[in-house]
Amino acid sequence: MAVPSLDALVESGHDLVAVISRPDAPSGRGRTLHPSPVAARAAELGLEILRPEHPRDPEFQERLRALAPDCCPVVAYGALLPTSALRIPRHGWVNLHFSLLPRWRGAAPVQQSIIAGDATTGATTFRIVKAMDAGPTYRTVTTPITPTTTAGELFDTLAVSGAALLAETMDLVAAGEEPTSQPEEGITLAAKIEVDDARLDWSRPAAELDRLIRGCTPAPGAWTLLRDERFKIGPATPEAGESLPPGTLIVERKSVAVATGDGVLRLGQVQPMGKRPMAAADWARGASLTPGERLG
Secondary structure, three states: OOHHHHHHHHHHOOOOOOEEOOOOEEEOOOOEEEOOHHHHHHHHOOOOEEOOOOOOOHHHHHHHHHHOOOOEEEEOOOOOOOHHHHOOOOOOEEEEEOOOOOOOEEOOHHHHHHHOOOOEEEEEEEEOOOOOOOOOEEEEEEEEOOOOOOHHHHHHHHHHHHHHHHHHHHHHHHOOOOOEOOOOOOOOEEOOOOHHHHEOOOOOEHHHHHHHHHHOOOOOOOEEEEOOEEEEEOOOEEEOOOOOOOOEEEEOOOOEEEEOOEOEEEOOEEEEOOOOOEEHHHHHHHHOOOOOOEOO
């Protein structure tokens, strides 16, 4: 998510003195240590990489003071910046946040904007202050949320448009422009989406379930139960339908739908535990479903 912004800043002509990233993390079957994508890209560019366990670490802050940055742009860093670190760059830390602040302050603005049914979202650059996502703003960019947009697709779109916005904002900072205070009206909070939040309640309307599924795609993945076994549900299509108990499977030769509290949800792909995603009709044939069987 941060790599497009790093590339945009390099191309913008600003002098990048270092890149801050999380420490290398284990991944893959061998659980060997790998750098974050932005750290790997910084290494390709020959930039110094700082990998503090936490930005309050004295060694990190000492090195940052020695580098004497004018401004620290931030993209998806994920660690709380202490006041001692915020004071080091003379123009502060400027965050690229994937919402139109003050709407959707918090950890999951992209996911929550889809789940809430917003027609438009975007990205905002703002100066970081102690309060969460409450700092004064520089600029925004907007993008529509279509009836089929998933969180993964929206992240990809905003990573690119946001990168250009961040580079533009660094130009504004260099020119001495001051940010504008956020309005007090319209504040909403975007809580992190936990696995339990992604469980589908089939008594809810099909349109709401569709938004939840898209907001949880690809992670953490919306899910339900069949015969007490969990499986994930990929993006689906809400439709009008017959009145059946919520969760009832409607299996046809080439498609599968589920009755909801209002309408039906025609399934696209599903992913049983331990298996690859597959077309819902293929899954239904292999699952040997009985008439009237219900999910949930």
